[in-house]
Each structure stands twice: as C-alpha cells, then as structure tokens.
Amino acid sequence: MESQRRPIIQVRNLTYTVGGERVLDGVNLEVWPGEIFGVMGMSGAGKSTLLRNIMGLVRPDSGDILVDGESIIGLSERELNRVRAKMGMCFQYSALFDSMTVRENVLFGLRKRRDLSPAEKERKCRQYLEIVGLAGTEELMPAELSGGMRKRVSVARALVMEPAIMLYDEPTAGLDPVMSAVIDRLISRLRDEFGMTSIIVTHEVEELFGLADRVMMLYKGKGIVTDTPQALRDSDEPVVRQFVTGSPVGPIRV
Amino acid sequence: MFLPGGVSLLSATGRQVIAFFSYFGQIAQLQWDILVGLVKGRLEYATTIAQMAFTGVASLPVVAVTMLFSGMVIGYHMAIVTGQMGISNYAGRVVAETMCRELGPVLVSIVVSARVGAAMAAEIGTMKVTEQIDALRALATNPVDYLALPRWVACGTMVPTLTFLGDTIGVIGGYLMAVLAPQLNAGAYWTSIPGGFAPSTLIAGVAKSVVFGIIIALVSCHQGLTCRMASEEVGRATTRSVVYCIMLIYGANLFLTSLIFRG
Ligand SMILES: Nc1ncnc2c1ncn2[C@@H]1O[C@H](COP(=O)(O)OP(=O)(O)O)[C@@H](O)[C@H]1O
Numbered sequence: 092m093e094s095q096r097r098p099i100i101q102v103r104n105l106t107y108t109v110g111g112e113r114v115l116d117g118v119n120l121e122v123w124p125g126e127i128f129g130v131m132g133m134s135g136a137g138k139s140t141l142l143r144n145i146m147g148l149v150r151p152d153s154g155d156i157l158v159d160g161e162s163i164i165g166l167s168e169r170e171l172n173r174v175r176a177k178m179g180m181c182f183q184y185s186a187l188f189d190s191m192t193v194r195e196n197v198l199f200g201l202r203k204r205r206d207l208s209p210a211e212k213e214r215k216c217r218q219y220l221e222i223v224g225l226a227g228t229e230e231l232m233p234a235e236l237s238g239g240m241r242k243r244v245s246v247a248r249a250l251v252m253e254p255a256i257m258l259y260d261e262p263t264a265g266l267d268p269v270m271s272a273v274i275d276r277l278i279s280r281l282r283d284e285f286g287m288t289s290i291i292v293t294h295e296v297e298e299l300f301g302l303a304d305r306v307m308m309l310y311k312g313k314g315i316v317t318d319t320p321q322a323l324r325d326s327d328e329p330v331v332r333q334f335v336t337g338s339p340v341g342p343i344r345v
Numbered sequence: 346m347f348l349p350g351g352v353s354l355l356s357a358t359g360r361q362v363i364a365f366f367s368y369f370g371q372i373a374q375l376q377w378d379i380l381v382g383l384v385k386g387r388l389e390y391a392t393t394i395a396q397m398a399f400t401g402v403a404s405l406p407v408v409a410v411t412m413l414f415s416g417m418v419i420g421y422h423m424a425i426v427t428g429q430m431g432i433s434n435y436a437g438r439v440v441a442e443t444m445c446r447e448l449g450p451v452l453v454s455i456v457v458s459a460r461v462g463a464a465m466a467a468e469i470g471t472m473k474v475t476e477q478i479d480a481l482r483a484l485a486t487n488p489v490d491y492l493a494l495p496r497w498v499a500c501g502t503m504v505p506t507l508t509f510l511g512d513t514i515g516v517i518g519g520y521l522m523a524v525l526a527p528q529l530n531a532g533a534y535w536t537s538i539p540g541g542f543a544p545s546t547l548i549a550g551v552a553k554s555v556v557f558g559i560i561i562a563l564v565s566c567h568q569g570l571t572c573r574m575a576s577e578e579v580g581r582a583t584t585r586s587v588v589y590c591i592m593l594i595y596g597a598n599l600f601l602t603s604l605i606f607r608g
C-alpha cells in the first residue's frame with residue numbers, strides 16, 4: 092500500500108532550455124501508479140521535450156524528476172539505464188531501427204537477457220506483436236510498414252520489456268480513427284490487466300479526454316492546469332477553454 | 346576604430362582555437378568511452394563481424410584497384426628512373442619501399458575514409474536525426490558500446506589487413522609494368538626485394554595504418570553521433586567526416602613516419 096500513496100513519477104519545477112529558448116519553465120506533475128495521465132498542448136509546447144526529460148534522454152537545467160521515488164538528476168548513463176528499465180517509450184515518429192526487421196526491433200531490448208531462452212524471447216515477440224495487432228509481420232522491414240504499423244511496432248518494442256510505466260508521444264497522430272481506437276483500447280487494457288501507468292502526450296483533446304484519468308495543459312512551458320477531463324471541459328481558464336473548444340479566438344496566439 | 350575590429354578578430358580567432366581543442370577533447374572522450382566498453386566486455390560480436398565484413402571484405406575490390414594502378418604507375422616511373430641512374434636492378438625494391446612505407450597505408454586509409462567512414466557517419470547521423478539513437482538509450486543500450494565500439498574494432502583490424510593486402514597488390518602492379526618496360530629485367534624486379542627490403546618496413550607501414558583505421562572510426566562515429574537534428578545535417582556530417590579523416594590521416598602520417606622510420 093506504500094506504493095499506492097507515493098507517486099510513481101514526480102516532476103518538480105522542471106526547467107529546460109534548448110537553442111536559447113526556455114521550452115519548459117517550471118513544470119510540476121505527479122503521476123500515480125496505474126494512472127493514465129495526459130499532457131495536452133499546442134504543437135511546439137514542449138510535450139516531447141517533457142517526455143525526453145522524464146526518460147533521462149536530456150538533462151534539465153534545474154528541477155527534479157523522481158521515478159518510483161528515485162531522483163534521476165545527476166545519475167550516470169549506466170545508472171539511468173537501470174531506471175529506464177522501469178519505463179518504455181513510444182517515440183513520436185516511432186524511431187524504429189530501420190536496418191532491422193520488425194522481429195529484431197521487438198527483440199532488441201531483450202537481446203542481452205540471459206534469464207530468457209531464445210524460444211521464450213520468440214514467444215514474447217509473437218505475443219506482443221499479437222497484442223498490437225501485428226501478428227505475422229515479423230520478417231517485414233520498417234520501410235515496408237504504414238505509419239500506423241510503425242507506431243504499433245514501437246509500442247510492442249517498448250511493451251516487450253514489461254515496464255511499469257509507458258510514455259506515449261502522440262501515439263495516435265496520423266492514424267485512422269479505427270486504429271486510434273485500437274491503440275486507446277490497448278492503453279486502457281494494459282492498465283486494467285497489469286496496472287500499468289501511462290503518460291500520454293497529444294494535441295488530440297477529445298481522444299485524450301476519453302482515455303485519461305487526469306490531464307495537464309502545457310502552455311508556455313508551464314503546466315497551467317491539471318485536472319480530470321470533466322473539470323477541464325467545464326474550465327473557465329481562457330487558455331484551456333480555447334484549446335478544448337478548438338476556437339481560433341482567445342489568448343493562444345499562433 | 347582599430348580596436349573594435351581587432352578585438353572581434355581576436356575573439357573570432359579565440360573561438361576557432363577553442364573549437365579546435367574542444368573537438369579533440371570530444372574525440373579523446375569518445376576514444377576513452379570505447380576503451381571502457383572494450384575492457385568491460387561490452388563488444389557485441391554479431392555487429393562487429395558485420396562491420397568487419399563491410400569494412401574489410403567489401404572494401405577489398407576498390408582497395409585492390411587503387412593499389413594495383415598505383416603500383417603500376419610507380420613501377421613504370423621507377424623502371425625509367427632507376428634505368429637512368431643505372432640501378433635498374435633495384436626497381437623492385439624501390440617500388441616495395443614506396444608501397445609499404447607510404448602509399449599502401451595512406452591510400453588504403455583514404456579509400457576507407459571515403460567508402461566506409463562516410464557510410465558510418467551517414468548511417469549513425471541518420472539514426473541520430475530519426476531518434477533511433479534515443480530509442481537505443483531508451484532501451485538501456487549505450488550508443489557508444491553498440492555503434493562506435495564494433496566500428497572501432499572493425500576499422501582497427503581491417504584497415505591494417507587491407508594495407509597488407511594493398512602493399513602486396515601494389516608490388517605486383519609494379520611488376521606488371523616493369524615487365525613491359527624494355528629497360529628492366531623482370532626477374533631482377535623480384536630478386537631485388539628480399540635483398541634489401543626489411544620486413545620491419547612492411548610491419549611499420551601496417552602499424553601506421555592501425556592508427557589511421559582508429560582515426561577513421563573515431564572521426565566518423567563522432568560526426569554521426571553529434572549530427573544536429575535536421576536531415577540536411579546528415580550530408581554535412583558525412584562530408585565533414587571524410588575531410589577530417591583525410592586531414593588527420595595526413596597529420597598523423599607525418600608524425601608517425603618521423604617517429605617510426607629512423608634509419
Ligand atoms: N534539439 C532541439 N534543438 C532546437 N530546438 C528544439 C530541439 N528540441 C526541441 N526544440 C524546440 O523546443 C520546442 C518544443 O518542442 P517539442 O517538445 O518537440 O514540442 P511538442 O512535442 O509539444 O510539439 C519547440 O519550439 C522546438 O523547436
């Protein structure tokens with residue numbers, strides 16, 4: 092029960108600058124075990140950058156990031172690898188290894204695991220490809236896949252590591268509505284069956300509201316509001332209101 | 346009026362100097378990280394063998410052609426020059442010395458820089474730009490161990506192997522032209538080599554090429570890994586990798602030659 096009371100991810104006062112631009116400017120968030128947490132914001136708001144910070148792929152200017160109670164700030168790359176094993180990341184543009192087949196992509200993270208026999212690895216590979224609806228694509232190359240298939244392979248590649256937390260960067264952007272629904276169902280199923288925690292970053296408000304327990308609005312480098320989808324729908328906050336209703340008039344300047 | 350210009354010139358020069366040292370610092374850091382990975386046994390054999398095949402076996406045709414033609418023109422020149430000097434009997438040895446001391450190690454390394462180094466910079470640079478390097482890290486894989494270390498081993502072993510083969514092919518090329526030249530006694534071409542040519546010369550040349558191979562791997566992997574996040578940057582990184590490799594090979598060659606060849 093201890094773990095129930097402690098957030099599995101905590102971000103405190105995170106600031107991050109790239110190219111002289113302060114992309115994140117004091118972001119705070121807490122994600123609870125088993126929660127589906129959404130982050131929404133305009134394109135360029137820093138959503139991907141936030142996930143890259145949480146995964147330890149870049150180092151923030153200041154602030155703190157705790158994963159399962161452990162701060163990742165100042166950890167060496169090797170120590171970070173231990174923390175990263177708790178997290179799986181699905182990249183915005185899939186980032187499949189394009190010199191490898193689908194099967195090799197999915198098995199990549201397992202290749203050094205001594206506790207699994209080759210047959211067990213193959214079984215896991217098939218199992219997770221099946222979960223994302225891609226059974227039988229093992230020997231295809233990434234270049235032969237559609238955008239939606241690539242996305243799903245990248246989900247399988249992360250899931251096969253059986254992480255406690257999944258970070259999804261625009262998991263359904265560019266997918267047709269049916270495929271988007273399949274991915275959304277998968278995310279909630281993983282929570283229901285395995286208690287998996289998810290952070291989903293997207294600009295697709297309606298979809299996120301149907302899936303997430305709580306959503307944060309990222310605007311000008313800050314998480315301006317974090318609340319349930321229902322509360323955000325009813326919010327009077329002008330930025331949230333404009334974003335949620337998709338209105339061209341309001342405080343958001345483009 | 347004079348001062349501001351002078352100051353900006355000075356600070357521009359200063360920036361160049363800092364960039365220069367910071368570049369070598371980064372190369373040294375990469376070399377250190379590779380050595381740590383090697384010592385800690387993080388070399389992955391399958392990728393290393395694939396890289397060795399790509400660097401060694403697949404480069405052999407272009408290395409063979411380069412060295413054959415170089416040997417032929419050097420053999421042709423030396424047949425004439427040694428004939429004029431009345432030392433035709435030394436033509437074979439002169440070609441062997443030229444090949445093993447300089448042309449073999451340097452030409453092979455330049456061919457590998459252009460063919461293999463460019464490909465490594467492009468491949469790793471593309472992986473960087475498409476976030477595949479981040480995907481490696483997200484899957485708890487160190488990009489230096491996984492990408493740079495196998496290429497370092499492949500270049501460090503295959504460039505000297507190619508140099509040895511290239512030296513041999515060059516000497517054979519020299520023979521082919523020497524046979525055609527009327528001044529030269531074809532049999533003397535071969536007998537002149539064991540007479541004065543020391544095997545240590547061959548070894549010293551091959552030893553230089555080990556360093557050149559390492560330079561190629563370091564410079565090319567560094568360009569790929571530090572490629573900026575835009576697709577047009579991959580092309581720039583590739584070009585830079587070839588230019589830097591060739592410049593550094595020239596510099597290292599001058600240094601190593603004066604260090605190794607004393608006599
Ligand atoms: N490597 C980088 N170099 C320069 N600017 C970057 C880099 N990464 C992100 N940015 C900038 O950071 C801002 C936020 O980017 P990003 O996190 O990708 O936004 P989002 O995912 O919300 O669309 C953008 O303005 C982008 O230009």
Ligand SMILES: [Mg+2]
Pocket residue numbers: 138139140183260
């Ligand atoms: Mg993004």
